[in-house]
Amino acid sequence: xxxxxxxxxxxxxxGTSILFVALGETIAERAGVVNLxxxxxxxxxxxxxxxxxxxxxxxxxxxAAxxAAxxLLALVHAVLVLSRGANQLANGLVVxxxxxxxxSLFGAAYVGRSITTFEPYAVPLLSDIxxxxxxxxxxxxxxxxxxxxxxxxxxxxxxxxxxxxxxAAGERPEVLRTYGRSPLLVRYLAVVAGGLLAGIGGAQLxxxxxxxxxxxxxxxxxxxxxxxxIFAAWxxxxxxxxxxxxxxxxxxxxxxxxxxxxxxxxxxxALPYLVTLIALVVLGRRRGxxxxxxxxxVFDMTGRST
Amino acid sequence: MRxxxxxxxxxxxxxxxxxxxxxxxxxxEGSAPGAGSTKIGFIFVGPKDDYGYNQAAYQGSQAVAKxxxxxxxxxxxxxxxxxxxxxxxxxxxxxxxxxxxxxxYGHKDPALKVAAAHPDVVVVQQGNIVDGTMPANFGTYFGTxxxxxxxxxxxxxxxxxxxxxxxxYAFPISQTLDNIxxxxxxxxxxNPQAKTYVVNTSNWCDPAKQAEAAKSLLAQGVDVISxxxxxxxxxxxxxxxxxxxxxxxxxxxxxxxxKGWLTGSQWNWDPLYVKIVKTALDGRFxxxxxxxxxxxxxxxxxxxxxxxxxxxxxxxETKALVDAAKARIGKDxxxxxxxxxxxxxxxxxxxxxxxxxxxxxxIDYFVDGVVGxxxxx
Numbered sequence: 138x139x140x141x142x143x144x145x146x147x148x149x150x151x152g153t154s155i156l157f158v159a160l161g162e163t164i165a166e167r168a169g170v171v172n173l174x175x176x177x178x179x180x181x182x183x184x185x186x187x188x189x190x191x192x193x194x195x196x197x198x199x200x201a202a203x204x205a206a207x208x209l210l211a212l213v214h215a216v217l218v219l220s221r222g223a224n225q226l227a228n229g230l231v232v233x234x235x236x237x238x239x240x241s242l243f244g245a246a247y248v249g250r251s252i253t254t255f256e257p258y259a260v261p262l263l264s265d266i267x268x269x270x271x272x273x274x275x276x277x278x279x280x281x282x283x284x285x286x287x288x289x290x291x292x293x294x295x296x297x298x299x300x301x302x303x304x305a306a307g308e309r310p311e312v313l314r315t316y317g318r319s320p321l322l323v324r325y326l327a328v329v330a331g332g333l334l335a336g337i338g339g340a341q342l343x344x345x346x347x348x349x350x351x352x353x354x355x356x357x358x359x360x361x362x363x364x365x366x367i368f369a370a371w372x373x374x375x376x377x378x379x380x381x382x383x384x385x386x387x388x389x390x391x392x393x394x395x396x397x398x399x400x401x402x403x404x405x406x407a408l409p410y411l412v413t414l415i416a417l418v419v420l421g422r423r424r425g426x427x428x429x430x431x432x433x434x435v436f437d438m439t440g441r442s443t
Numbered sequence: 444m445r446x447x448x449x450x451x452x453x454x455x456x457x458x459x460x461x462x463x464x465x466x467x468x469x470x471x472e473g474s475a476p477g478a479g480s481t482k483i484g485f486i487f488v489g490p491k492d493d494y495g496y497n498q499a500a501y502q503g504s505q506a507v508a509k510x511x512x513x514x515x516x517x518x519x520x521x522x523x524x525x526x527x528x529x530x531x532x533x534x535x536x537x538x539x540x541x542x543x544x545x546x547x548y549g550h551k552d553p554a555l556k557v558a559a560a561h562p563d564v565v566v567v568q569q570g571n572i573v574d575g576t577m578p579a580n581f582g583t584y585f586g587t588x589x590x591x592x593x594x595x596x597x598x599x600x601x602x603x604x605x606x607x608x609x610x611x612y613a614f615p616i617s618q619t620l621d622n623i624x625x626x627x628x629x630x631x632x633x634n635p636q637a638k639t640y641v642v643n644t645s646n647w648c649d650p651a652k653q654a655e656a657a658k659s660l661l662a663q664g665v666d667v668i669s670x671x672x673x674x675x676x677x678x679x680x681x682x683x684x685x686x687x688x689x690x691x692x693x694x695x696x697x698x699x700x701x702k703g704w705l706t707g708s709q710w711n712w713d714p715l716y717v718k719i720v721k722t723a724l725d726g727r728f729x730x731x732x733x734x735x736x737x738x739x740x741x742x743x744x745x746x747x748x749x750x751x752x753x754x755x756x757x758x759x760e761t762k763a764l765v766d767a768a769k770a771r772i773g774k775d776x777x778x779x780x781x782x783x784x785x786x787x788x789x790x791x792x793x794x795x796x797x798x799x800x801x802x803x804x805x806i807d808y809f810v811d812g813v814v815g816x817x818x819x820x
Contacts, residue, residue: 249492347650351493395642397816
């Protein structure tokens, strides 16, 4: 039982940063833009948050800086893809490497710097609930923020006019145009908002979870988030499940080891990726039709027949 | 876009040219390897300010620069343990370096390749071992890392209230196994109940994985955590935040754990690096003690791996125990003085035996008292 609680707690702890990125990517892809540079936004967010926290002593300011940095990098993607017609997939990778290079350059000064981090805060009463209390209500403020962002995003996407316009931009931009709204503007906003959330995800990683900055510390978590979006069929609440599933797979190995239980280490290390892969294969086939239609154009060149 | 591309291409061409003109023909054939070198190259697997292994090695390189102001010290950070290392070392040699320090365990094969291609260059490698014949211009060197770790284990064993110690490590290489075993042996020597729980991260520095590892251990009641990672801040911060005790590794990180810092092990490469450089510059490298698998410890003196300062939680009684153990090892002992049994209870080092470092570095098991399994497929 304690193993279940530990893994579940670890799932929330480790899944939150990925969740933010997945939510951000959901917005972008819902508007019809794939941003493989989400990993880059996450990484720049992680560094900006860490650096600003180091300079100001305020992790909240840091998180704001992380959000801004992530948004800025996504803006680069948006300009090149939306205004200059660059290939979305290729440009996403370019943006990723831009983020990797910039953070490597400017981050060197912050490796080993000490900062005031976000502290876990046990929510009174709620954290006393058996099982759910420790799993959900003994975390850092950014994790609590993610509890609000996911349902808020669901509401925005499916219950607000803004969300309708966003989804229209991803499905039938010409309809949106007929109504006198600019799909281009909507897409710009969506990509930048996506980068902003990815930046917050990075901030959570560097200033609330790992509490350190290190070159390429995201280590592929942003890419996992992008694949989770497909797994979640572009739905923000299912993205929550996906991110926590991945977090649980990550938390399982140390939780077992700390109990002296030795399973095959290499299988455990590969498990998070295997889980993601299997989920993609199984669910990808079933939900093939839920992809925003504009995305089909992006993926067409990969050989899928429409 | 096109307007941007042309200057970019021109720049790339320029860069290519400058590396070509930077190449100088190999100087004076036939002289002793490394002799009279005007430049020295250091490669590091990580960044030079990681609060850990690479920072210590970088500091050593700066000590060389200080000791020899006339020498130019070339450094390269984040050098992967593959053909990139070969390429970077070749680049340093082209620039005129005739002494190369390859400072990561996995740099051995690239370093051997470079040494074979350049008999006039001294290449020394930190931490690994060459089996069989040692090339005349090659050597490995290391401290006996497990000695101060054993002492830290004594402190951990005296401090723990739950009897559960934690160890976060990356890969089950011999150095790490020695450290974990020495830590447990030290703890057990003063506290027979002490057990060491191990969690690996399969990465020298993935802070998020470290955080999860530390938190998993803390959730199991572990109250002292040590580690063998290249970057150490994450684990120490998580341990301090939980009110548990930290044993450091690689660097003095007591500032990160003002309450829970016990002690640790840290590097001081300065004297050894300078000695190796001096020997090579004088043309005496081949056949010297450095032209071998050179190991130093409390017995020989000059151990580059020293004990970190104590934290406030360590009492006089514990310090006395550590001093006694240190004297014992320095006289004619070893943390691995037999009998040493493995996890199954089988005695692997017979009672009374003082194993040599080769035996110790060949240890491929956890000693009795370590809880966990060595990763294997």
